[in-house]
Amino acid sequence: QQQVKQSPQSLIVQKGGISIINCAYENTAFDYFPWYQQFPGKGPALLIAIRPDVSEKKEGRFTISFNKSAKQFSLHIMDSQPGDSATYFCAASSWSGNTPLVFGKGTRLSVIA
Amino acid sequence: DSGVTQTPKHLITATGQRVTLRCSPRSGDLSVYWYQQSLDQGLQFLIQYYNGEERAKGNILERFSAQQFPDLHSELNLSSLELGDSALYFCASSAHPTMEDEQYFGPGTRLTVT
Numbered sequence: 001q002q003q004v005k006q007s008p009q010s011l012i013v014q015k016g017g018i019s020i021i022n023c024a025y026e027n028t029a030f031d032y033f034p035w036y037q038q039f040p041g042k043g044p045a046l047l048i049a050i051r052p053d054v055s056e057k058k059e060g061r062f063t064i065s066f067n068k069s070a071k072q073f074s075l076h077i078m079d080s081q082p083g084d085s086a087t088y089f090c091a092a093s094s095w096s097g098n099t100p101l102v103f104g105k106g107t108r109l110s111v112i113a
Numbered sequence: 114d115s116g117v118t119q120t121p122k123h124l125i126t127a128t129g130q131r132v133t134l135r136c137s138p139r140s141g142d143l144s145v146y147w148y149q150q151s152l153d154q155g156l157q158f159l160i161q162y163y164n165g166e167e168r169a170k171g172n173i174l175e176r177f178s179a180q181q182f183p184d185l186h187s188e189l190n191l192s193s194l195e196l197g198d199s200a201l202y203f204c205a206s207s208a209h210p211t212m213e214d215e216q217y218f219g220p221g222t223r224l225t226v227t
Binding site for chain 1: 115117146155156157158161169171203205210211212213215216217218219220221
């Protein structure tokens with residue numbers, strides 16, 4: 001099965017710190033990499049996404065870094081806030097093949113004051 | 114609020130039973146996706162419909178089936194339920210059929226099989 005491996009499973013960060021979540025994929029056909037944020041009792045919501053034609057994408061405090069040769073991508077949350085406490089999922093799919101999103105198993109982030 | 118509604122919120126049933134989960138997509142969205150979220154398997158894609166037609170199939174068991182109706186709402190039918198089917202089932206919708214179109218997730222249906 002095509003896999004996306006996500007780490008760490010859980011993360012505790014001090015308020016104002018940087019949260020970093022990493023994902024690695026196997027299928028070189030993947031060319032779309034979104035991150036989803038999920039709060040307890042809610043469905044996932046798209047946070048930010050990147051295609052492999054760029055190595056980095058930034059939206060506010062959230063940045064995706066992408067390393068095509070290593071088949072890895074990561075989410076950085078700058079100036080982490082208690083409101084960022086949620087579960088984060090990375091995912092991947094192949095735009096050209098229109099393959100379904102394959103999700104990582106999630107990272108539970110807790111930002112403490 | 115994503116605009117995607119799912120009913121019921123919670124469902125408790127016994128092994129061997131059959132249940133139907135319902136999803137109403139966002140207004141104007143033609144594509145509906147079903148996902149299963151469990152602690153050990155994470156979030157897994159089950160099936161996608163676009164404008165009434167099956168578009169893509171994932172790890173959906175033969176005991177499970179889905180359909181999308183002319184009014185675009187969708188139903189996921191789970192039969193011969195097993196304990197391992199206990200999970201959160203999410204529906205998502207998007208305007209277009211491609212997987213990169215932003216998918217809006219509903220709040221989910223929590224299924225407990227006893």
